Amino acid sequence: MRCRKVRKILEEGSHDDPHVQAHVKSCPACGEAAAGWSVLRSGFRQLRREEPPEVSWGFAERLLRRLEVAVQRPSEELIEMAGRRIVYVTLLITLLVLVSLWAPSSGPRGAGGTAEVLVARPEMAEVSQEAPLGLGSLALVPSRLAGQTAAGGQRQK
Amino acid sequence: MANPHPEARQEIELIKRCQKGDREAFGSLAETYRRPIFSLVFHLVHRRDEVEDIVQEIFIKAFVAIRGYNFQSSFRTWLSRIAINHCYDYLRRNRVSRITYFWQMGEESERRIESGGEGRKPGPHGHEDQLALADLVDKLLARAPVEDRIILTLKELEDRSVEEIAGISGLKPSTVKVRLHRARKRMLKDYKKWRRGG
Ligand SMILES: [Zn+2]
Numbered sequence A: 001m002r003c004r005k006v007r008k009i010l011e012e013g014s015h016d017d018p019h020v021q022a023h024v025k026s027c028p029a030c031g032e033a034a035a036g037w038s039v040l041r042s043g044f045r046q047l048r049r050e051e052p053p054e055v056s057w058g059f060a061e062r063l064l065r066r067l068e069v070a071v072q073r074p075s076e077e078l079i080e081m082a083g084r085r086i087v088y089v090t091l092l093i094t095l096l097v098l099v100s101l102w103a104p105s106s107g108p109r110g111a112g113g114t115a116e117v118l119v120a121r122p123e124m125a126e127v128s129q130e131a132p133l134g135l136g137s138l139a140l141v142p143s144r145l146a147g148q149t150a151a152g153g154q155r156q157k
Numbered sequence B: 001m002a003n004p005h006p007e008a009r010q011e012i013e014l015i016k017r018c019q020k021g022d023r024e025a026f027g028s029l030a031e032t033y034r035r036p037i038f039s040l041v042f043h044l045v046h047r048r049d050e051v052e053d054i055v056q057e058i059f060i061k062a063f064v065a066i067r068g069y070n071f072q073s074s075f076r077t078w079l080s081r082i083a084i085n086h087c088y089d090y091l092r093r094n095r096v097s098r099i100t101y102f103w104q105m106g107e108e109s110e111r112r113i114e115s116g117g118e119g120r121k122p123g124p125h126g127h128e129d130q131l132a133l134a135d136l137v138d139k140l141l142a143r144a145p146v147e148d149r150i151i152l153t154l155k156e157l158e159d160r161s162v163e164e165i166a167g168i169s170g171l172k173p174s175t176v177k178v179r180l181h182r183a184r185k186r187m188l189k190d191y192k193k194w195r196r197g198g
Helices: A003-011 A018-026 A028-050 A059-102 A110-127 A132-156 B007-017 B023-045 B048-069 B075-093 B108-116 B129-143 B146-155 B162-168 B173-193
Strands: none
Touching: A003 A018, A003 A028, A003 A059, A003 B173, A018 A028, A028 B129, A028 B146, A028 B173, A059 B023, A059 B048, B023 B048, B023 B075, B023 B146, B048 B075, B048 B162, B075 B146, B075 B162, B129 B146, B129 B173, B146 B162, B146 B173, B162 B173
């Protein structure tokens, strides 16, 4: 039996195979790996046995109260965010107006107004697309792990 | 979607009510899934004092996001995905404070692990040896990259199948196997490093 195959079997937790045992006895490197896995498996087994803490009294009530607050918060945040954006857009418009008044005219004055509208629209559209409580990042888990795995997977080959 | 089991049908009804903003319905769902989520979070963060708070935050996130649940995966898988995502952020944030060094281990624990490791047979160790081994694995998990910690926890502590982990993480089962292999290998390497006094 080859070391590579033995290591794979050891990693998956099958120590009992007689061929593996025979190999482990005669190969110091695989013997060390077998001893290591034995320790780690025992540790995992013990950790698995540890019970999670008991749910404290009033868990459900507390959750329902917090849900109420959480449901209200996104709309408040949205209003606040929209408010902040309106301030930015207003500042931008003021700046554009000031620049267009101050700078020497090289075209029709009304063009500045068109530009303001074009600037303002995507800003406002962004507000409605924003996910409440930053939950847009939820979708990140698969891609986050997937990205790293894809890279790692290639390295493995 | 057409499920003959009344329990499954009841759950679909509850989810649909939650999607319309019914908090009481969500309370019932939370009651059903409280235990598995508690277990998952406890195994992942291993901080008794923080588990309940983290679980509450996960349920709140789930409630806010439930409109986006499209019944493509089981609700347990969907909820586990939110839990994993939340714990991932938690573990990343707390990584610096959680880095543990082997020298924090007592001499007695070290001796017990040493003797357990030399036994080469996976036979039963004494209770205190077992505790020392659990402590060692806990420290190794805390030192591991967060991605390794998550995948090892799901497989070794939560006993989830490769297919289930694939469903939770959105990875292909073959990719899960590769990642699991890599995480295990890194952990064994780290353990050997400790044995050599590194
Ligand atoms: Zn060998």
